Amino acid sequence: MFSLDLLLDAVVIGVLLGCFYAAVSIGLSVSFGLLDVPHVAHPAFLVMASYAVFFLNDRYDIDPLLAGLLITPLLFVFGLVAYRLYYETFERRGSDAAVRGIAFFFGVAFIIEVLIILQFGVDQRSVTASYIGQSFRIGDMRIPFRLLVAFAVATALTILLALYLSRTFMGRAIRAVAQDEEAVRLMGANPVRIKQWAFGIATAVLGIAGALLIIVAPVDPTLDRAYIGRTFCVVVMAGLGSMAGTLLAAIILGVAETIVLTLFGASWAPAISFAMLLGVLAVRPQGLFGR
Amino acid sequence: MTKQRGSTAFWIGAVAFLLAVLLATQLIGNEYPFFAGYVILQFIVLSVAWSILGGYAGYVNFGTSAFFGVGVYTAVFLVKATGAPLAVQIGVAAIVGALLGFAVGLLTLRMQGIFFSIATIALTIVIETSVTNWRYLGGAAGIQLQRPQVLPPFHSYVQMLFFVQALLVVLAVAIARYIQGSWIGRGLQALKDDELAAECTGVPTLRLKLLACVISGALMCAAGAPAAMYLQYADPGSAFNLNYSVSVLAMALIGGTAHWAGPVIGAVLLGVTQQLLAVTISSEVNVLVLGIMLVLFVVGAPEGLIGLIARLRPKRAEIGA
Secondary structure, eight states, rough: OOOHHHHHHHHHHHHHHHHHHHHHHHHHIIIITTTTTTTHHHHHHHHHHHHHHHHHHHHHHOOHHHHHHHHHHHHHHHHHHHHHIIIIIIIITTTTTTHHHHHHHHHHHHHHHHHHHHHHOOSBBOOOOTTTOEEEETTTTEEEEHHHHHHHHHHHHHHHHHHHHHHHHHHHHHHHHHHHHHHHHHHHHHHHHHHHHHHHHHTTTTTHHHHHHHHOOOOOTTTTHHHHHHHHHHHHHOTTHHHHHHHHHHHHHHHHHHHHHHHOOOOGHHHHHHHHHHHHHHHTTOOTTTT | OOOOHHHHHHHHHHHHHHHHHHHHHHOOOOHHHHHHHHHHHHHHHHHHHHHHHHSSSSSOTTTTTHHHHHHHHHHHHHHHHHHOHHHHHHHHHHHHHHHHHHHHHHTTTTOOOHHHHHHHHHHHHHHHHHTTTTTTGGGGGGOOOOOOOOOTTOSSHHHHHHHHHHHHHHHHHHHHHHHHHHHHHHHHHHHOHHHHHHHHTTTTTTHHHHHHHHHHHHHHOOOOOOTHHHHEEEEEHHHHHHHHHHHHHHHHHHHSSEEEEEEHHHHHHHHHHHHHHHSSOOOHHHHHHHHHHHHHHHOOOOTHHHHHEEESSHHHHHHHH
16 A cells, blocks of 8 residues: 555655745744744744735735735834834743743734634635646656745745855844853843844744745635644754754654655644654754754 | 631632522523533633643643543543443543643653643644544544433533532632642742752652642543533534633633632633623634733733732732731
């Protein structure tokens, strides 16, 4: 029943899917991995971006990827404001910040979910573009074109962000804050402004990520719940804040999901990322490629 | 002296509450008030149970829906396999909940803060998916249940469930109240403030955390068990719905977790609001109001209503202490 062909199929699709998972997780890798913000609302922000892309595509017939690019500056500003709010109410007051911060973001995620339902309804939504619906054949293998687009854009996005963090001045400043906030303060820089900028970047990449999400498959308002598992699984498995790790961990998740899907069927799909997340947290909480 | 007098007053209040509930089931013929009230009582039990771990010990459990759902499905399994009566369903659910709580307690060994919270969500989805794939329990489509004959002195099954849930409320509050006043509560408070320091000064942190998880889990599962008979139907999507987790979290935090009365107040307040909104507007607006109130309280009044009241009357609070 399970042949080598099928396995090869699953691995190829899994790698493509994995790179897509990296793109939707990379923002969390910055906000949670580097900045230690308990950002449970990250997947909700992602789904919100997808709906914005859907709106632009549906109403003005704009290509989903272009729409994702268009909303990126808005998301950046949204991220700046969100971090400022979080910082003023929780981080600055110190004690108990983590516990209340989680509750805060959980509440925000639910508000976003309901607002989407009130605006767009509970039905699944999808976008239209010339590259959606076609597929690509290599021998017996059929690869949906939309997955290839997602793969290419996601890989580019992930590599770009990794380069930004390692090569540019601001990127290095962000990593410095993650390593030792006090030292950055002593150097005369303002760690809060750097972190705010970083959170803005982490939210801005959700524009493209959200476009990919709705290109790969239709979205519904509660899709963020499934992506809590996927994004946190990837970020924790990667070892908090490691960009190369994020890509590798996402590929591992993608391959694992497609293999389980082919072997046991789609009804087990939601549990895979969460089970892997539990496993990583219990056995190796510092992640596979941890600091 | 004062403690004893407070205790007597508490138990008199508890007995009076149960008598009033019993009397209401005998005098009021209309089923609807009980149908709506049941949900509020259920949320009181859940949020009081949640705050034993989340409030006293500071471990934010997002797995309320896991415990609730396991309670529901324990009852479903028992009814289907053996036709066990309600009391047995609740009892077994409590035992299963205690075991699940123990497992969650072991998680606290390695994770704190957001890692623990995320792990509890993960546990919820993993259990939900397993139940979805368990054909015997109806799978994703759900399962219909037939209510057995109602026991006297009750006239309808919903009224009986209402009374049973009221008993669970008293049980949960009594346990939370006992924990708060005993060395267990003080130990949990100590490990909430600083786990390492507590361990160093001889507080048995692991034992306390396990105890809190077991008690909290048992109560949550027990509260979920009657829901199967209440709805006469169960499906994994609604039994394990994350809305339970966020509602209970919101109720406990809005009421305030420093005192056992906090989650009770929060659950009554939000529960009543939700019932009214669900009837008058829609269930979506319902969740929206819940989310907004949660965010507002977490930002503006971290101590909850209990904290707000204490701040308004600082002098009396000092004398009381």
